[in-house]
Amino acid sequence: MNKRIYQILDFDKVIEQLVEHAATSLGKERARQLKPETELTKVELLQSETDQAGQVIRLYGDVPFGGITDIKPSLKRVEIGGVLNAQECLQIAETIYGGKQLRNFVENIDEEEVAIPIIRELVGQIELLNHLEREIKSCIDDNGHVLDGASSKLRQIRMKIRTNESRIRDRLDSLTKSKSKMLSDAIVTIRNDRYVLPVKQEYRGAFGGIVHDQSSSGQTLFIEPQVVVEINNQLSEARAQEKAEIERILRQLSQEIGTHHPYLTHNVKILTQLDFIFARAKLGRSMKAAMPKMNDQGIIDIKQARHPLLNEDEVVANDILLGEDYHAIVITGPNTGGKTVTLKLVGLATLMAQSGLQVPALDGCRLAVFDEVFADIGDEQSIEQSLSTFSSHMTQIVKILKQVNHKSLVLFDELGAGTDPQEGAALAMAILDYVVNKKARVIATTHYPELKAYGYNRDGVINASVEFDVKSLQPTYRLLIGVPGRSNAFEISRRLGLDDQIIEAGKQLIGTDTKSVEHMIESLDTARRQAEQDYDDAERTLQEAEALRDQLRKELEKFDQERERLYQKAEETAQKAIEKARQEATEIVESIRQMQHGASLKEHEWIEARKRLDQAAPNLTDKRQENKALHTSAKQTFEVGDEVNVLTLNQNGTIIAINADDDIQVQIGVMKLKVKKRDLRLIKRENPIVAKPLATVKGSHYHVKPELDLRGERYEDALAELENYIDDAILAGYQKVTIIHGKGTGALRKGVQSFAQSHPNIKSSRVGGMNEGGSGVTVFELS
Incomplete structure (x- = not known):
């Protein structure tokens, strides 16, 4: 797109705001290069990136970009064999650390809480380079100074330097105390990297040594006393060794950085992209913007849209729909009503959306991807070029008409203005016809009353206006789609005190067609308000x-x-x-x-x-469960063999068949009946148990042990189980069985023995022998 459109629609001002939201110099540089994309897939990807970053900011707050700097110049130098200084090496280590912190931050975000696949994929490409970071940090401190521990040689050199400095200071301090009267000030200072004393001119010969400097008045000489000249020489030599060792260490670090050059370059690219994405999300959050759904059908549908550069408390939000039932909107009405703001809003929102920025509107808004956005807005009259207002507008319109197509959005402000009204109106309609026939999306503003009827005579064109409050004599800035604007001249004049006779005389002078149009507009406006x-x-x-x-x-x-x-x-x-x-x-x-x-x-x-x-006790039904069953029975699943309650009869039964039409056959006693699924409540479902043979009697199908253990059973349950067991044992052909009842209180033993006396198939019973369990066992002889 032509960059001229950025200035016309104030897109460059949006870019300035975006730059302010970038956290790093890398992100700011990338934000300044922002431009709209023209491919739908690319725009959708950009919008998804911004939306995912916005979710992270909404749930987790600021994203850590601390320590990340632009290290591209340093990487270019090491690529060609240059040596970095300590500060540059430190910036590379801090950038590595910053990338690691950002990656850890994103990876710790709960995947179930927020879905950010694009952001995760990007941070996953950040190379950690922990070894290089540690190596740099082991040589350089946080202030950019090479550490003593960078090498053993450097440590020894610096120890030598500190020793010499201490010796020099001791000797000079001794001189400042003993010969203080000969000094301008009793201090030790440095000139030309050597320790000196400020000696008065008249005492120059008392110290000997080397004069390095003098004061502006010439009364003070900065002398290196002879007693420290040799030590200062040793100190200078040690410092030269220190410098050479530091250069060697930095050269070694630069070479190591050079081996990681591809990874560092890739990290810089990814970190730049991430900062750029989160800057877009931060801008959207500050504007209270929403993610638009993009399309390539030329449909613009934004609800409660606001111009992003106007004060939120002052701007009026509007609904704008274009590209479905109609492709062109002609906005009529008085000046200062907000027509131009509406044009810029649509154009700017389109550029923002195609650049991956969210737009200040309600959720669910739709915007189209255009190949070009054209705009003729404002008075570009040029004295130097001898162009009138009309000529300057037509120059731009001619350029637009040469390029416009069905993938274009065209914005005309005061189309046809600056010339004879009749000719201007006719020319405006001809231009609109041309652009509409090209299937472009068009929004135009005009003062010409002839264009108020244009929308009624053309397919795909609709009128619109900006509402004006006659009582307050102020525009409300509300866009009214489908209603052409009224001049309101007579109403405004009456409100301002113009005599009614003059107003009526003026009304008589306007044409019949104009009156009809005004009456139609007034009727539409009244109907709209109602x-x-x-x-x-x-x-x-x-x-x-x-x-x-x-x-x-x-x-x-x-x-x-x-x-x-x-x-x-x-x-x-x-x-x-x-x-x-x-x-x-x-x-x-x-x-x-x-x-x-x-x-x-x-x-x-x-x-x-x-x-x-026990059976005489009333059956207490949990009303809560019963009520729940009434509401959820339709959702229950039933199986053949389930014990159920028939709610309509309040009877329990067993399911014997399930039909395809959800009718279920239930048997209650000897009665069989069909019941709807919703009228049943599941009571019990028996899990199928595969019985394993306990003991097998030859020639018999009954499987039962020759002994029964009743220990731990309740008295009545034990006797009921005993009765069933004796029947099974007889059918199995056993002649003798053992009943284990334990000793306990003796109640269960008495019950078992009484049972044996009354049972017709038990010939005799006896207490178990010493090897059979003693008094805790009773043995039955069966007939």
């Missing part, structure tokens, strides 16, 4: 209804919670009463059993009585 009022009323009613719905939902939830609490409390009370009654009944039964001494009641009759007692 529609807006109706919309506001409907919106208010909807909000009230939603608020009422939310309140009712909360009240219902509160009611359900209270009901469940009362259910639970009632059931807990009833359960306690039942437990108490069961305990008392158990104690009574036990007392009666002890009084009977085995007289008339059989043990199995006691067990049966106890079972009936």
Whole structure:
């Protein structure tokens, strides 16, 4: 695109703001080179980068770019064999460290919390180069000075330097004390890198040595006393050795840096890209901008869009739709109404979006990718070139018309202005026809009343205006799509006090067609205002209804919670009463059993009585689970063999078949019936158990052990299990079985022995022998 368009649409000012958000000199340099892309895939990639960086900033705050500097000049020098100074080496180490910190920061971001694949892929390319960083830091401190430990030789040289300096100072300090009257000031200073004393002119011969300098008045001579000349010579020699050793160390470091040149160059490229991406995200955050969805069909659909360079508290947000039902918008209306701002807003938002920047509008906005954005905005009259306003506009329009195509966005401000109104209006319509026929997207502003009817006579063209408040005599800056602008001259004049007779006389002088157009516009404006009022009323009613719905939902939830609490409390009370009654009944039964001494009641009759007692307890249904079942039964899955409750009958049964139409066949006792899935609640599902043979009797299909262990069982459960076991043992053909009941209190042993006396298939019973378990076992002889 022509860079001239950047200035016309203030895109260069947006770039300046972007530069301020870059954290490094690398990012600032890249931001200054920003330009729009014209390929949809590239623009979508840029927008995805900015969006992902924005998510990181929103969730984690500032991104660490500290220590990263522009080391490209240093890398070029080492590439050609140059030697870097200590400060340059330190900058390379700090840049390596900064890249490592940035990589660690991104890698520690939770992948489930935020999806940033592009950012992760970029930071994954940063080479850590820890060895090179450590090597540089071991030689150079944070202030850019070569450390003593950079080499053993340097350490020895510096020790020698410090020793000589100490010897010199000791001797000179002694002289300052003993001959202070001969000195201009009792201090030790340095001239030409050698330690000297400030000696008064008249005492020059008292010290001997070398004169290195004198004061401006000539009264003070800076003399290196003879007693320290030799030591100063040794010091100078040591410093020369130090310099040579430092140069050797820096040369070695530069060579090491040179071997890593490709990796460092790649790191600089990646760090520049990342800083540039996060700068775009920071700019979008400062503008409260949104990520636009890009297209190549020329569709522009932005809601509540604001010009990014205007004060947010003062600018009026507007909705703009272009490229679907119509390809051109003609905006009419008075000056200072905001027409030019609207043109620049659309053009600037397009350039920003194609550059990967977010736009200040609501989420869900759509913008198109254009090959070119053309604009003729403002008065470019040139005295030097002898061009009038009309000529300067036409010069630009001619250039535009030569290049415009279906992939162009064209912005005309005051099209046809600066010449005879009739000719200008006709020319404006002809230009619009030409651009519209080229299928370009066009927005044009004009004062000409003839163009108000243009949108009604052309397919793909729509009128628009900027609203003006006649009462306050101020524009509201609201863009009204579909409504042409009114001149409002008569209304404004009346508000300003012009006599009504003059106003009426003026109205009589305007043409009939103009009156009809004005009446039509007034009617449209009235209808629009009424529609807006109706919309506001409907919106208010909807909000009230939603608020009422939310309140009712909360009240219902509160009611359900209270009901469940009362259910639970009632059931807990009833359960306690039942437990108490069961305990008392158990104690009574036990007392009666002890009084009977085995007289008339059989043990199995006691067990049966106890079972009936348990069954007499009311079945407390958890209402919460029942209610939940009513709501979720449709979501349950059932299988053949499941025990279910038929909610409509409040009866339990077993599923025997499941039909394709969700009708389920349930057997309740001897009765079989079809039930809808929603009317069932799952009670129990038996997991299939593959029985392993415990013992096999030849010729028999019954598998049972020759012994039964009842230890740990409840009394009544143990006797019920014993009865089933004896039946199985008889069918299995056993002649003798062993019942293990343990010693304990003896109650279970008595029950087992009483059971043996009353069972017709038990010939005899006896206590187990010493090798069989003793009194903890009873042996049955079966018939």
